Amino acid sequence: MSKPVDNLDKIKQSLTRRNRAETRFRWYGRIAILIGLAAVIVLFTDIISKGHGAFRVTYIQLDVHYDQDIIGVANMTDPAQLADGNWDAVPKSALRSKFTDVSGRRDKRKLYALLSNGAGFDLKDRLVANPLLLGQTESIWILADDDIDTYYKTWLDGEPYAARMADNQMAWIEQLHNEGNIRLQFNSNLFTRGDSREPEQAGIRGAIMGSFFTLVLTLMLSFPIGVSAAIYLEEFAPKNRWTDFIEVNINNLAAVPSIIFGLLGLAIFINFFHVPRSVPVVGGLVLTLMTLPTIIITSRAAIKSVPPSIREAALGMGASKYQTVLHHVLPLALPGMLTGAIIGMAQALGETAPLLMIGMVAFIVDIPAGFTDPATVLPVQIFLWADSPERAFIEKTSAAIMVLLSFLIIMNTSAVWLRKRLERRW
C-alpha cells in the first residue's frame, strides 16, 4: 500500500495533465469552428474576387458612319432589306478609318477582333430604333471582344493577361486608352440578354426568367399540396399503419438524393406522359416532388406549435373540426408554413442535378416567356458556363453565382425575418 502523501502527489501531477487536456480539447473545438468560418469566408471572397469584374465590361468609342452603300439598305422600313444588310461592315469600316495604317489581311483580322462579333447587330438595332441616323456619322461606344475585355481589365490592374493577344492589338489598346476611347461601363448585357457563345454578349436574363417560371409553378403546386398533407397528418389522420407508412415515406423522401428525382422526372413525366423536355413545366413538377417533404415537415411543425387550447375553444363554441382547423389553426400556423415554403423554394432555386436529367441543360438563347418555352435555370446556367473553355466565362460564372447567392440570401433572411416578425410564442 502506498502512503497518502504519494497519492496526493500523483493527483497533483495528473491534475496538470488533465487540465492541459482540457485546454487542448477546447482548442480543438475552437479550431473546428474557425475552419468552418474560414470556409465561408474563403468561398465568398473567392467568388466575389473572381466575379466582381463581370459587372463592368469594356467598350470602345468609334466614329461610326452608317453608309447606305456599305450596308446595302435604302429603305429602313423593309424587313427583307434589313435582314440582308451587311451590318458587320459598319463597325469594320469604323475601325479601318480609326486605324488607317493597318493593312494586310492578317492585321485587319486582328483589328476586327477588337470588337464583339455582335457589334454589327447592335448597330442594326440602334439604326432600326433611330432610322434618321442612316447616312449619318456618330461617335458611339461599342462592345469590345471578350479577349480584349479580359486583357484590358487585367492591364488596368497591372498584371496583363496577354495569352490570346497579338502585339499590335496591345498597341492599339494602349493608343485607345491614351486617347480615352476605351473604358469600362456597367455591364447591362448581363441582366438583359440570354445565353450566348460569346462571353461578352452572354447574359443571365433567360436563366433568371426560367428559374422564375419554374419556381412559380413549384410554389403553386407544392405549397397547397404540402400544407394539405400536413393538415391531414397533424389534425385528421388516425394513428394506424397507413399513416405511419405515409410518415416514413415523407421522412425518407426528404433524404433521397436529388438526382433520383431527376430520374423519376425523366422516366415518368417525359417518357411516360410525354411532357416536352427542357420546359419549366417539367422542371416545376420535379422540383415540386423534391420540395414537398421539406414543406410538409415544416408545416407540420408549425401546426404542432399552435396550442391545443385554441382548438378546444373553437370546438367548445360549436365549430366543426374543419371549421376549427381552417378558421383558427391554419391562420395561426401560416407564418411558420410560409417560412417553410420560402426555405423550400430556396432549396429548389439552388438545385441543379435533377434538372440536368430532364433536359434543362440545353443551350437556349431566347428568353423564355412562359411555362412551356424551352428554358434553363440559374444554377444550370452556372454549370454550363463553368464548363465553357473561354477564360471570360470564369468571370461570368462567378458573377452569375453572386446573383444566385444574393437571391438565396434575400430569401433566407426574409424567412428569418418573417419568423421573428409574425411567429407568436405561446
Next chain:
Amino acid sequence: MQATNILILILALGIFAFYIGRGRSLALAKPLGGIRNLHSLPSYYGFHTALWCALPSLILLSLWMIFDEPLINSLVMSSMADQLGNTSLATYNLQLNKISNIAEGILGRQGQSDALLAAADYMTQLKVVSRWSLTALMLCLTVIGLLFGWSRINPQFRARPLVEKVMQNLLLACACLAIFTTLGIVLSVLFESIQFFRSVPVHEFVFGLEWSPQTAIREDQVGSSGSFGAVPLFVGTLLVSAVAMVVAVPVGLMSAIYLAEYASKTVRAFAKPALEVLAGIPTVVYGFFAALTVAPFLRELGTSFGLSVSSESALAAGGVMGVMIIPFISSLADDVITAVPQSMRDGSLAMGATQSETVRRVIIPAALPGIVGGIMLAVSRAIGETMIVVMAAGMAAKLTANPLESVTTVTVQIVTLLTGDQEFDSPKTLAAFALGLMLFTVTLLLNIFALHIVKKYREQYE
C-alpha cells in the same frame, strides 16, 4: 379548345356554381325565417354545388389528358399496321414521330409516302375529334353536375358533412402523394433496370471491374458490347465520400461540442448561423469552387512536395463536399448533445471530472447512437451528391484508392449517360437507371436505419 382553357372554364363554372348554390339555400331559408333553419351554413351549400360541378369534370379531364395521346397514336399505328408489318420498337417510334411531325406541319408534306400522309391526316382528324368531344363532354358534365348539386339543396340537406368528407379525402390524397412519389421512383428505376439487366447480367454489373459504357452503332464494331462493371464507380463513390467524411466528421462534431458545451451565448448566436450558411450554398457553387479554386491549389501544393496530383482529384471533390456537410453534421450532433439530460453532466462534474472528460466519457457515449445516425445520414448525402463530383471529380473510371487521382462516381455516370439526347432503350441509357437503382437502394437503407436509430435514441431521453 385547349386544355388550359377548359380548365379555366371549369373553374369559372365552379365559382358560378358556388354562388347559385349559396343563393338557392338563402332563398329557401328566407320563408322559413333565416339561415338558422338550414342544416348547414349557406356557404356549404355553395361548396356542395361547386364540387358537383367541377370535381367530376376535373377527374375526367386529367384522365383524358393522360390517355388521349397514347390512344390516338395506337389508333393511327394500327391503321398503318398492314404497311409496316411486324417491326421493332425503334422503327415503330420513328414512324410515329414522323407522322406526328407531318401532322403538326413541322415536316413538309412533299416527298413523303402516301401511307404516311394518310396516317398523318388520320391523326389530325382524330385530334380534332378528340378535342371537340372533350370540350362537349366537359360542358355537359359541368352543367349536369351543377344542376344535380343545385337540385339537391333543401333546408334539411346535410351539406357540411358531405363537403367535409370530400375535403378530408382531398387532404388524404395530398398526403398520399408522398407514397406515390416513392412508388414512382421505385417503379421508374426498377423497370428500366430490369430491362438493362436483360442485356447485361446482374453479377457482371455488380462485380465487374471495368466500366466503359458504349453501345454499338454497327453490330460488328470493335468493342461493340461495352462493359458495364460498376465496381470502379462504387470504389470512386466510396473514396470521395470517405474524403468528405474525414473532413466533415471531426470538424462538424468538434464544432457541435464546442457550441453546445463551451460557447457563450453570443458566440453561439453568431457562429451557429454562420456555419449554417454553408448548408444554404447551392452545390453547383461548391462544384465551381472545387474545380476552379481548390483543385488547382491542391495540384500546385502537390507539385511543390513532388507529388503528382491530378487536376480533377477525389481529394478536391471530397474535401469541398466535406465542407458542405460540416453544418449538416454539426446541427444534427448539436441536437443530440443538447438532448442529453443535464443531470448526467452534473453527476459527472460532481465526481470531479473536468468538462472535457465529461464530454468524452459521459456525453458522447450517451449521444453516440444519435451521432452515428447523423453521420450515416451525412454519408448517404455524400453518396448521392452530384454537382460537386460532376464538376470536380472527373470521368475516368479507375479502380484506385489514391485520393490524388481522378475518379468517377455513380452520380457522375448517371449525369453523363443521361444528358443529351439518346435513345431510351440502349443499354447505355438504361445503365443510368440501374445505377440509380443502386444509389436509391443504398441511400434508402442508410436513411431508414439512421432515422430509426435517431428516433429510438430520442425516445430514450424523452
